[in-house]
Amino acid sequence: MRHNRIFGALFSSIVAAASVAASAASAQPATLPALFPAPTSITLGDGAITLGSSVVLVAAPGADAETLALVRKILASAGVKTITTARRLPALLDRPHILVGTGDAAIVRDALARSGTTVDGNAEGYTIASLAQGSGGLITLAGHDGDGLFHAAQTFRQLVQRSAIPALVIQDHPAMPIRGTIEGFYGAPWTMADRTKHLDFLATVKANTYVYSPKDDPYARDRWREAYPAATLAELGTLAATARRNHVDFVYAISPGPSVCFSDPADTQALERKFEALRGIGIHSFYVALDDIEYAKWNCEGDKAAFGPSGAEAAGVAQAKLLNAVQANLLARDPASRPLIMVPTEYYDAKETPYKAALRKHLDPRVVVQWTGTDVVPPAISIPDAKAATKAFGRKTLLWDNYPVNDYAQTTGRLLMAPYARREAGLSSELTGILSNPMNQEAPSRVAVTGVAAFGWNDKGYDAQRTWHAAARDLAGGDARATAALLTFFDTQHIAPTFGSQPWQEQAPRLKAVLDGVREALADGDAAPRRAAIAELSGWADDLTNAPDIIRSGTVDPGFAEQSRPWLDAMQKWGRALQLTAAGLDAADRGSAAARGYFAEAKRIAAEAAAIESIKGATRFSGPIKIADGVLDVFIADAPGLIAFDRPAGG
Template identity: 65%
Template sequence: MSFTRSLFLSGALAFAGAAIVTFAAPANAVPLTAAPAIFPAPVSLRLAGTDISLGKSIVLVRAGYVDAETEKLVRQVMSEAGVETIRTATKLPARFDTTYVVIGTTDATAIRSALARTGGALPTETEGYALASHADGDGALIVLAGKDGDGLYHAAQTLRQIATAGHIPALTIADHPAMPVRGTIEGFYGKPWSMAERAEHIEFLAGMKANTYIYSPKDDAFARAKWRDAYPAETLKALGEVVGDANRHHVNFVYAISPGPSICYSDPADLEAIRQKFAALRGIGVRSFYIALDDIEYTKWNCAADEAAYGPSGETAAAHAQATLLNEVQADLAAAGHGSLIMVPTEYYNVTVSPYKTELAKDLDPRVVIQWTGTDTVPSSISVADARNATKAFGRKTLLWDNYPVNDYGESAGRLLMAPYDRREAGLSTELAGIVSNPMNQEVASRPAVMGLIAFAWNDTGYDAERAWRAAARYLAGGNPQVTEALLTFFDTQHLAPTFGNQPWQPQAPRLRVLTNRVRDALASGDTAERAAALEALGQAADDLTAAPDLIRAGVTVPGFATEAQPWLDATALWGRALRLTVDGLRAGDAMAASRLFGEAARLADEATKIRTIPGATRPEGPIKIADGVLDRFIAEAPGLIYQPRPPSS
């Protein structure tokens, strides 16, 4: 896939107040039109003059160790920008006669020297980077400096966004992530992703500067129901290929095991089974591990030995038993030179201090990271105060498991969840260890929401939900404005974000609701001009709704989206036609014509309600929902919004 600058231009994530500097341009410069939009929004971007012409040949200087994937990405970006020849050198000349690109980390003297020549500042934060470019004489200097290897890779991803055909803007970027962990957890129930989908998702995460993918599908039998059993050799090999992709793309592949439904905490054989499972995964390149203890009973033991070891079952005893096991595994990881173990507790939501949380906080090795889903399993919002209270309850900063846009529960049946990532408070970066999204069974359709989460985790204080949402549509559309708008039209029909209750945390079809309510008000007011204008606007929306599915099928450039969304697209086209007929019925000059149009609209609406989710693709399955509560209600109520005299009896 290609994350080129064109996907993010035209204000997708533009920077307010960015200065455009004009002065006499060097020979190799081209006019500068606007500051580039970069995703996620960087901490700082400063323009340094007119754009730089790259030319057909550049010189690449590697400063210190540069990993192969990063250099490959830089070379690819230059090639796609029109560079035909890339020579290499070990140092910079006093004066430039062509474009020099210097890449490396800040421990290299050449990087510090090159960055000083551009006026850029050395990155000091973990995963931070500086990207600076300026014209010099008959050439130019472009510097990609990473605080570490990950930061350098992020710099290369930014280079991919700002380089266009033949040129690059003259600028200075200083950037680093607000949160140390950013990404996704494949933690849903139902059909897991395929290995190919995982590989594509990891490449997507890398392009967005995310750094974490947690493998925890609930329906992987060898990670949950049969967790003691070894993976078949062919499965382990396939998983190893995905792990290799993640490692190359600077995404931390975290393997999770879910032994809770059957584990005997005090049995040395079960601890050994975990060690053996992790050893097998370590053999294919995994370096980060996770033990999930969610969605299990803690009011009863799975074996009599646990009662003998820890006493009668209950919250406190369960927390003590879990901590004892987890501490052993954490010690193993430390001895192997790996990082912290991650765990999700049995009480994984709310901030209420409880005997379980108190015991877990007291007994658990402080190096172990605890996941938390917020104030509820699917919270309507998360505030800084919520996260601070979670820190108090669990005895450490938590890693947020955000259950959005996951759609594996009853209230989400028949839906794709495609509203913006929203209602998470700026400043959470000071109180969380990071955020991961639990996505949908539909991998590509999850990306708009995931992009918002990643942008928030990178720069929560600079996050704009609406801009990130539009950027996601532009990303799927490959930069095509017409397809982008078609996607936003479709997203509006899937805007409802449910919770485990009756009140959704984001409303359904807010754009369409404004138009239908305007028609209701106009009809009630008797204002002829407003009635005509309101019906014209709703009619255009109906036409857009009807046309959107074909535009999306033909124009979306990310493979998989149209296939995953097929039944929703089919239903959207029918609902669009039904809405158009309804508008025409409201415009009709006589009762007979209106009745006929309303009847045909009702028939199409009924046909749309019979379309169901793809069998086996989602849990739970059910009828497809399109702008439900807005579109269906308006079409059903429309005949009663105008006076229709009865036809004369025969």
């Protein structure tokens, strides 16, 4: 694939940051590794450690067996052939030694002291200390708790992708207690296989929460009072086990709002009975969704008698009564249970209303309230916005961020793959966490979710663009050519719509910059810049045309290629139309009558590309695929008028 100058410069820097030359580590200066999410702090020391083919793995007492298995897998992926186990550290480190454990083990504390540090003292926190010594060295993975140790292993997974691990100390912990996704979209839910892959992915980005809330699960919404069939219950139990293995809290959400009778003890008992059945398969975190319902009418006469005429304030009182009973039951069943989560009927904005006032007054303070920001799909979220929500609901809220969800009309024909942006650094001071509502397409959702998780982990150290590049690199399996192809594709899906007419992220900014540059060069009229711009355009057209085949070639996650199939098909055709457009401009610039044929063929292929439809049933709204719309299509349509091509040759 012929890379344009922007992506060429970009990936020379990425490769330089991600790897070192294949010479001896001792001859290399220590360089700061690129890690995502960004650690709280990282300090370089002297020297570096090359793992080589043989290491010693030391498990501290109480180290989690599954985390140890993950470390073994990471070492094998880094080319380590022989892993010898030991119970203690020798005085002389003749080979690389990897120590794994939590800070309550003396051996871990002693090892950290060699690097002059201690274990991070925050929940889910960890410390990594690497110390080079002669031909060996010591790498200590120390967790404050079991979750922290698991997160340390995920950071270690990134470190071993270098040929040498620099001597360093990483102190790290999350800024927000809750970080992850809520499968809360309308339309086709994920398959159980999709969910399993997603839980594995969440572990890699240090997310800790997945909320099961598909709108199309009848036993969670329309038939919420009914027990799950045994087969479905078993599948949910398997998912919960996968979540535990990945240190992700599996939260089950139920949506009784359309039919619940708040005053009827039988309905409260039905909720508790449902949760008890799920507790039996290993699910211990629960959620009651009261979004997308009306409070203009009651579902039963009993509620009118108990709470008075229907309306916003009465709904808040009734909902609080139900939720408080459920929260009390959860604590009675399990005093160590996580707090109940709810999403209110007024789930966006922070304006004072009778409904919010009722919730604030009556709802148990332990219950976590979700909030989507200043709108259903907010273009930005600031610290003052979150402070207003804290005041309105009487507690810090859990942000339900409706990005990159594509289940509303403005997203028809789109994948949303712009970086996660326009959320203010410092929001961690006013939020209990962030849950992303992803797309119906699980693998493409990871692009944005990587950013959401990184922001939730370290909002003050978050870099949207660099995290976006890291998401592409992970999907590409580290292959630079495939990473560049993915970023070319992402650029064509950069727009982020809102419920209004104005998107909160623009479409195809990199491609638009190139096309604008071509227009400007042609408008200036100077021959050399004009020819250079047409040549650059031809290179970009090649990138667009070739990217789909590279994405499908095997290094990129196969699920991504399959779920993006019509978009890749359309992108290839649009790329071909741009190739013909570039050829037409070149012919016109040389005064060749062939320009007319090139432009006509470009127009024909562009029409074919614009007619490609999304996969029926895959999303709530089906329709024509959008590829850099408003940018690429406009340029191809305008191109025949940019250079007069009916003049005689040499004219």
